[in-house]
Amino acid sequence: MKTDNKTNSHVYWNPYFGGFLLGIIIIFTFYLTGRGLGASGAMKSSVVAIVDEVAPTHAENNAYYSKFISEEDTPMNTWLVFEALGVLIGAFISGGLAGRIRWRVQHSPKITSKRRLVFALGGGIMFGLGAQIARGCTSGAALSGMAVLSTGGFITMLAIFGSAYAFAYFFRKNWI
Amino acid sequence: MGPLIPNGIISMEWDSIIAIFIGICFGFVLESSGFSSSRKLAGVFYGYDFAVLKVFFTAAAVSVIGIYYMDYLGYLDVSQLYVHPTYLWGAIVGGIIMGVGFVAGGFCPGTSLCAVAIGKLDAWIYVLGIMVGVFIFSELYSFFEPIYDGDFLGNITLMDSFNWNPYWIIFGFSIIAVVAFAVSDMVRKRVKKIFY
Amino acid sequence: MVKKTVAKVLSFRYKILALILVLLAGGLVVLPKYQKQKGIKSEQLLSNAISPERYISTDQLADKIINQDPSFILIDVRDEDSYNNYSLPNALNIPLQNLLDQDFEGYLNQNQFDVIFYSNDNFYADQAWVLCDRLGYKNLRVLNGGINKWFTTIINPTEPTETMSTEEYKLYSTRKAASMFFGVMYPDQMTAEDSNLNVPVPKKVITVKKKKKRAAEGGC
Numbered sequence: 001m002k003t004d005n006k007t008n009s010h011v012y013w014n015p016y017f018g019g020f021l022l023g024i025i026i027i028f029t030f031y032l033t034g035r036g037l038g039a040s041g042a043m044k045s046s047v048v049a050i051v052d053e054v055a056p057t058h059a060e061n062n063a064y065y066s067k068f069i070s071e072e073d074t075p076m077n078t079w080l081v082f083e084a085l086g087v088l089i090g091a092f093i094s095g096g097l098a099g100r101i102r103w104r105v106q107h108s109p110k111i112t113s114k115r116r117l118v119f120a121l122g123g124g125i126m127f128g129l130g131a132q133i134a135r136g137c138t139s140g141a142a143l144s145g146m147a148v149l150s151t152g153g154f155i156t157m158l159a160i161f162g163s164a165y166a167f168a169y170f171f172r173k174n175w176i
Numbered sequence: 177m178g179p180l181i182p183n184g185i186i187s188m189e190w191d192s193i194i195a196i197f198i199g200i201c202f203g204f205v206l207e208s209s210g211f212s213s214s215r216k217l218a219g220v221f222y223g224y225d226f227a228v229l230k231v232f233f234t235a236a237a238v239s240v241i242g243i244y245y246m247d248y249l250g251y252l253d254v255s256q257l258y259v260h261p262t263y264l265w266g267a268i269v270g271g272i273i274m275g276v277g278f279v280a281g282g283f284c285p286g287t288s289l290c291a292v293a294i295g296k297l298d299a300w301i302y303v304l305g306i307m308v309g310v311f312i313f314s315e316l317y318s319f320f321e322p323i324y325d326g327d328f329l330g331n332i333t334l335m336d337s338f339n340w341n342p343y344w345i346i347f348g349f350s351i352i353a354v355v356a357f358a359v360s361d362m363v364r365k366r367v368k369k370i371f372y
Numbered sequence: 373m374v375k376k377t378v379a380k381v382l383s384f385r386y387k388i389l390a391l392i393l394v395l396l397a398g399g400l401v402v403l404p405k406y407q408k409q410k411g412i413k414s415e416q417l418l419s420n421a422i423s424p425e426r427y428i429s430t431d432q433l434a435d436k437i438i439n440q441d442p443s444f445i446l447i448d449v450r451d452e453d454s455y456n457n458y459s460l461p462n463a464l465n466i467p468l469q470n471l472l473d474q475d476f477e478g479y480l481n482q483n484q485f486d487v488i489f490y491s492n493d494n495f496y497a498d499q500a501w502v503l504c505d506r507l508g509y510k511n512l513r514v515l516n517g518g519i520n521k522w523f524t525t526i527i528n529p530t531e532p533t534e535t536m537s538t539e540e541y542k543l544y545s546t547r548k549a550a551s552m553f554f555g556v557m558y559p560d561q562m563t564a565e566d567s568n569l570n571v572p573v574p575k576k577v578i579t580v581k582k583k584k585k586r587a588a589e590g591g592c
C-alpha cells in the first residue's frame with residue numbers, strides 16, 4: 001500500500017472524504033425525489049422482467065411478481081433501474097480514470113478463483129434472498145433508512161453487520 | 177420547498193434523468209472509495225481495513241445532519257420523505273441472511289454493481305447470485321410471506337418508537353460514529369497488515 | 373516555522389474533522405426551536421387581502437357565465453339548504469365548515485381554474501378566501517356583494533331614473549339582458565321567449581385534475 005501513488009491503481013480516496021460526498025448525494029436524493037438510494041431493487045425488477053418475458057402466466061399467478069407487473073408498463077421502468085444504470089456508468093468512469101478496469105477475479109492468494117466464484121454465487125443468493133425479506137439492502141434499507149432515522153433502517157443495519165461479524169470467523173480463509 | 181419532485185416543483189418527466197444522474201454520482205463515489213474491491217470490503221470484518229465502516233458512518237451522519245438542517249431552515253420537509261417501513265422480523269431475519277451473504281460474497285448489491293462496471297468476474301457471478309436469490313424468494317413467496325408481511329410497525333422512525341428528540345438522536349449518533357472511527361483505527365494498528 | 377505549525381495542525385486533522393461533525397450535530401440540539409408556519413407569510417396575506425384584485429363584480433361574473441367562460445369554478449360556501457334553495461348555475465357547494473375537507477382540496481388547490489367564492493354577502497366568502505389564501509392556494513376570488521348583490525344588480529336591476537347618464541342606461545340594459553338569461557321574465561318579453569324559459573342552462577361539467585402530489589416512494 002505504501003508504494004508510489006502514481007503507479008498504484010489501488011489507492012482509493014480517503015474514506016472520510018468518500019463518506020462525506022456520499023452523504024451529500026443522499027441529501028440531494030432526498031431533496032430532489034423524497035426517497036433514498038437503492039440497488040437491489042434494480043435486480044428485482046430485472047428478475048421480474050425476465051420471468052414476465054419467459055413465462056407471463058406464471059408471473060401473473062405468482063403473488064410476488066404480480067405486485068410489480070402492470071399492464072401498460074414494463075417492470076424495468078422504475079426509478080431504481082435507472083439509478084442502477086447510473087451506478088454502472090459512474091463506477092465505470094471512476095474505474096477508468098484510475099486504471100482499474102480489467103477482467104479478473106479478485107481473491108485471496110490462499111484460495112483458488114473457482115472457490116472464490118462459488119462463494120460469490122452463494123453469497124449473492126443469500127443477499128438476494130435477505131434483501132427481499134428485509135425489503136432493502138445495505139444502501140436501500142440501512143443507509144437511506146438511517147438518513148431519515150427509520151427504525152427499520154437501524155434494525156437492518158445492526159442485523160447485517162452483527163451477523164456478518166458473527167459469521168466472519170467461518171469465512172476467514174477466503175479473505176485473510 | 178423540497179422534496180422537489182413529489183411536490184411538483186420539478187416535473188415527473190425529470191425523474192428518470194435525475195435517477196441516472198444520482199446513480200452516476202453514487203457509483204463514482206462508491207468506486208473511488210474502493211468499494212469495488214471485495215477484499216477491501218471484507219476487511220471491515222477482519223480488522224485490516226475499515227473503509228466500509230468509515231464511509232458508511234460518515235455518509236449516514238453527514239446525510240442525517242444535512243437533512244435536519246435543511247428541514248430546520250425550511251428547504252426540506254422531513255415529514256414528506258419516504259421512511260423505510262419497519263417489519264420487525266423481516267428486518268432482523270433478512271438482515272442476518274444478508275450479513276452471511278455479505279461476508280461470504282464480499283459485496284453488497286450497490287458495491288457489486290460498481291465491481292461489475294470495472295470487470296470483476298466475481299461480481300458478475302455475485303449479481304447473478306442475487307438474481308437467483310430474488311428468483312428463489314419469489315418462487316417460494318408463500319413460504320416467506322409470514323416473515324415478509326408480519327409484524328408491520330408502520331413507516332416509523334426512532335422518534336416514533338422511543339419518543340426521543342430527533343436532534344438528540346443525531347447528536348448521539350455522531351458521537352457514536354466518531355467513537356467507532358477512533359476504535360477502528362486502534363484495532364487496525366493491532367491487526368496484521370494484509371496487502372491486496 | 374509556518375510549515376511546522378501546518379504540520380502540527382495537520383496531524384490533528386481527523387480530530388478537528390470529528391469535532392466539526394459533533395459540533396454540527398450539537399448545533400441541531402442547541403438551535404432554538406420554533407413552530408414552523410404552514411402556508412404564506414402574514415405580510416403576504418395582508419397585501420393579498422387589501423388588493424382589490426381579489427374581488428369580482430357581479431357584472432363581470434354574469435358576463436363570464438353568459439359567455440360560458442370555462443376558466444372558473446363557482447364555490448358556494450353557504451350551507452346546503454340555502455344552496456338548494458337558490459344558487460348560481462354550476463356552482464359547487466362547499467359549506468364553510470367543510471372547506472378544509474380532503475375531498476375538496478382538489479377543487480381549491482389547483483392552477484387550472486379561477487376559484488370564485490360567494491355567500492349571501494361578502495362575509496363567509498371572505499373568510500373562505502382568507503383560509504385558502506393562507507394555505508397558499510392560487511387564483512382565489514370573491515364575488516363582491518355575494519348573492520344579495522347578485523339579486524339587486526343582475527336578477528332585479530333597478531331601473532335608472534330619467535336624470536341618469538347614458539352609461540347607466542346601457543348598464544341597465546345589459547343587466548336586464550343578463551337577467552333574462554338567468555330566467556327572469558319581463559312583461560314585454562313574455563310572449564316571445566315563453567318556450568325558451570324553462571330550458572335549463574346546460575350543466576357544465578368541471579373535472580379538476582388533482583394537483584400532482586405523489587407520495588414519495590422507495591424500496592430497494
